[in-house]
Amino acid sequence: MTGYWLIAPEVIVTLGALIALFGNMLPGKDRTTALLSAALCVGATAVAWLATPGEAIFGGLLTSSAPASVMRVAILLLTAVWLLWLSSRGYEGERSREAVAMALFSVTGALLLTHTTELITMFIALELATIPAYMLMGYRRRDIHGLEGALKYFLLSMLTSLIMLYGLSFLYGLTGTTHFGQIAEALPGTGTLGLIAAVLTMVGLFSKLSAAPFHFWAPDSYAGAPAASVAFVSTVPKLAGVLVLIHLVQAFQGIPGIELVLAFAAAASMLLGNLSALGQTDTRRLMAYSGVAHTGYLLIGLAGAVAVGGGQEGYLATTFYAIAYSIPSLAIMLVVAEEGDSVADMTGLATRRPWVAWAMLAWLVSLIGIPPLAGFFGKLYLFETGLEAGLAWLVLIGVVTSIISAAYYFRIVRAMFLAPAEEAPDRPAGEVAASRSADAALVIALVATVAVGVGASLVMRALGWV
Amino acid sequence: MNIGLEAFLGLSAVLFALGLYGALSKRSAVMVLMSLELMAVAVGLNLVAFSRFVTPEAMTGQAFAIFAMVVSAAEIGLALAIVIAIYRHARSVELSALERLKG
Numbered sequence: 001m002t003g004y005w006l007i008a009p010e011v012i013v014t015l016g017a018l019i020a021l022f023g024n025m026l027p028g029k030d031r032t033t034a035l036l037s038a039a040l041c042v043g044a045t046a047v048a049w050l051a052t053p054g055e056a057i058f059g060g061l062l063t064s065s066a067p068a069s070v071m072r073v074a075i076l077l078l079t080a081v082w083l084l085w086l087s088s089r090g091y092e093g094e095r096s097r098e099a100v101a102m103a104l105f106s107v108t109g110a111l112l113l114t115h116t117t118e119l120i121t122m123f124i125a126l127e128l129a130t131i132p133a134y135m136l137m138g139y140r141r142r143d144i145h146g147l148e149g150a151l152k153y154f155l156l157s158m159l160t161s162l163i164m165l166y167g168l169s170f171l172y173g174l175t176g177t178t179h180f181g182q183i184a185e186a187l188p189g190t191g192t193l194g195l196i197a198a199v200l201t202m203v204g205l206f207s208k209l210s211a212a213p214f215h216f217w218a219p220d221s222y223a224g225a226p227a228a229s230v231a232f233v234s235t236v237p238k239l240a241g242v243l244v245l246i247h248l249v250q251a252f253q254g255i256p257g258i259e260l261v262l263a264f265a266a267a268a269s270m271l272l273g274n275l276s277a278l279g280q281t282d283t284r285r286l287m288a289y290s291g292v293a294h295t296g297y298l299l300i301g302l303a304g305a306v307a308v309g310g311g312q313e314g315y316l317a318t319t320f321y322a323i324a325y326s327i328p329s330l331a332i333m334l335v336v337a338e339e340g341d342s343v344a345d346m347t348g349l350a351t352r353r354p355w356v357a358w359a360m361l362a363w364l365v366s367l368i369g370i371p372p373l374a375g376f377f378g379k380l381y382l383f384e385t386g387l388e389a390g391l392a393w394l395v396l397i398g399v400v401t402s403i404i405s406a407a408y409y410f411r412i413v414r415a416m417f418l419a420p421a422e423e424a425p426d427r428p429a430g431e432v433a434a435s436r437s438a439d440a441a442l443v444i445a446l447v448a449t450v451a452v453g454v455g456a457s458l459v460m461r462a463l464g465w466v
Numbered sequence: 467m468n469i470g471l472e473a474f475l476g477l478s479a480v481l482f483a484l485g486l487y488g489a490l491s492k493r494s495a496v497m498v499l500m501s502l503e504l505m506a507v508a509v510g511l512n513l514v515a516f517s518r519f520v521t522p523e524a525m526t527g528q529a530f531a532i533f534a535m536v537v538s539a540a541e542i543g544l545a546l547a548i549v550i551a552i553y554r555h556a557r558s559v560e561l562s563a564l565e566r567l568k569g
């Protein structure tokens with residue numbers, strides 16, 4: 001696929017979003033809308049996979065690459081899984097067709113973001129990916145907690161967006177161009193001002209990826225929002241955000257001092273995320289802090305890549321880990337949406353729905369990083385890059401905090417398998433209704449977690465590892 | 467008298483700092499949104515000034531400023547919708563009234 005075919009996935013997803021806005025007119029309403037959109041996402045996956053790497057369209061505003069193609073496939077498939085799940089579960093007490101439309105608009109932004117190599121396009125795509133996310137977080141408009149979380153998310157996100165925009169204006173002013181490649185050439189000669197502009201720019205992305213010290217919105221906003229929204233917002237836009245952060249860091253890697261900024265953010269995220277997650281009783285809040293921690297692991301790869309002067313391995317390891325983290329994370333939040341928001345709600349899951357409990361165990365184990373699942377290979381590649389770059393102290397923090405993280409992940413495991421029945425809170429609704437499409441979504445996520453782990457070398461080769 | 471690039475950058479830095487101070491210190495959600503708008507204006511001024519002095523023949527900065535303005539207008543519109551929805555429940559737009567989520 002060449003030329004304007006590169007944006008075919010974006011076009012398909014936008015059409016899906018427009019159809020979903022009129023989901024009222026479809027027979028079957030919510031369910032048909034979600035299933036149709038999931039089918040469109042799968043169709044777009046095929047087109048995205050066939051893209052030729054290294055092709056530029058619109059005068060260099062969008063450029064395809066091998067990592068971008070893999071990321072686009074991951075974004076579209078995760079969205080399809082989420083929509084498949086949504087088609088039967090929906091939002092309790094709300095209609096879900098607008099949520100489908102919002103998610104697809106956000107996916108359009110995320111897809112564009114993977115290809116952007118220019119500041120203006122990047123900024124617009126980034127905002128297109130996040131603005132619908134505010135709406136998803138405050139989707140229950142009668143629930144004050146959700147609205148409060150959405151407003152907090154919005155205020156911090158817009159504040160950091162504007163700081164980023166201020167940084168972008170200086171990048172443009174210092175270099176006289178908005179193309180990443182030309183910025184990379186001109187930036188090393190600009191001294192301290194260039195470093196300040198680069199740091200201001202990265203503040204915006206750190207906040208969208210919930211990296212410390214800009215992570216404050218995540219726990220509050222996740223704990224107020226419906227778990228189904230959290231499942232989407234905490235994974236799909238983040239995938240694209242990681243790739244664009246990689247592109248920006250590639251443009252910034254000539255500036256002295258940038259790897260220290262990345263290493264500091266990595267260390268702070270790993271420590272703050274993992275230590276704050278320890279005491280949490282709400283699974284959404286726990287997963288928010290765990291997301292902060294995992295962003296910290298990702299930044300090890302970036303800091304390592306910059307420290308060796310632009311090592312391709314570090315960037316690819318970061319891309320791989322973003323995918324390896326997002327699959328289990330999405331699946332766990334979907335189970336939370338089914339079972340209830342607090343860790344105690346998981347009590348007795350092993351007797352109620354044994355296979356879901358075992359699947360949860362696999363996802364949690366993958367997040368901790370135990371072989372042979374996806375998370376293990378992701379962390380292995382990241383720590384390897386860190387060690388090669390001479391950032392042993394950072395890798396040490398990573399290993400120690402990974403062990404600490406086992407403590408809070410195993411609290412969920414304990415609730416599912418070991419906790420006595422009397423610890424279970426009173427369940428008003430009783431059993432979770434059986435649903436084939438929701439179960440199918442969880443099975444796909446489980447297969448993907450195992451497949452990305454077992455086939456890690458295949459994925460790395462698809463990303464362009466030589 | 468010739469006004470140089472530095473004057474515009476200085477004015478924009480002052481506006482940005484005022485906006486940042488307001489966004490971090492004001493207690494009313496509406497005042498915070500106004501402060502955010504002030505920061506957006508500062509960025510727009512910066513972009514247009516760079517466009518005029520750094521690349522006068524290309525319109526890159528001015529195009530960037532227009533896109534940035536449209537995006538921030540859309541965001542503020544959405545934020546006001548959230549604030550109104552909150553006002554219906556809490557009868558207040560004070561940020562200190564929003565402390566249900568903690569931990």
